Amino acid sequence: MTSSDLQAPHCHDVPEADGKSAVQPDKKRLVSRLNRIEGQVRGIARMVDEDRYCVDILTQLGAIRAALDGVAMQLLENHANGCVAKAIGAGKGEDAIAELMDVVRKLKS
Template sequence: MNATQHGYASDQKRIIARLNRIEGQVRGIRQMTENGEYCIDILTQISAADSALKSVALLLLDDHLHHCVAKAAAEGGTVADEKLAEVSAAIARLAK
């Protein structure tokens, strides 16, 4: 399987770059904690990483809807039902 078979091919580079940055943010948060920095400053960075992570999820979800879900819906039947149930569960986890 590769990205072209999934919806995010056109955004793959952008998503990878953002995830790289988020990995760096989390590393930075760990170093702040190791250095004993002030709680609120660490919390501020966690909220920023959390928002960045959520926006990557929304981008992936948008691609998934536009490609995998749309294709399955056009096909109809159980293929569509499975894809729709799957994406609904993913949205519920995200919106929790």
């Protein structure tokens, strides 16, 4: 098993109703980043409620978007290193790459 297999998420077929699943290698850190973002969104709702100045709220919204993008890029890299690399190794690269590109296009818009 190369280092990338260790570092990358391990896609394994589990009898899930919704098919695929993947264990993120940095799962705890991702969850705590998401918890922090959740708190930031709550903070913005409070700012609106407290009639805070629009530009201050918008600046905070920009920070949350950047934090979300950071989580998305990490998940994308995990996915590419894990599921996509595994599919390519198994000769099923084209579908996995097409799926990867769909996600990239959605995140780009």
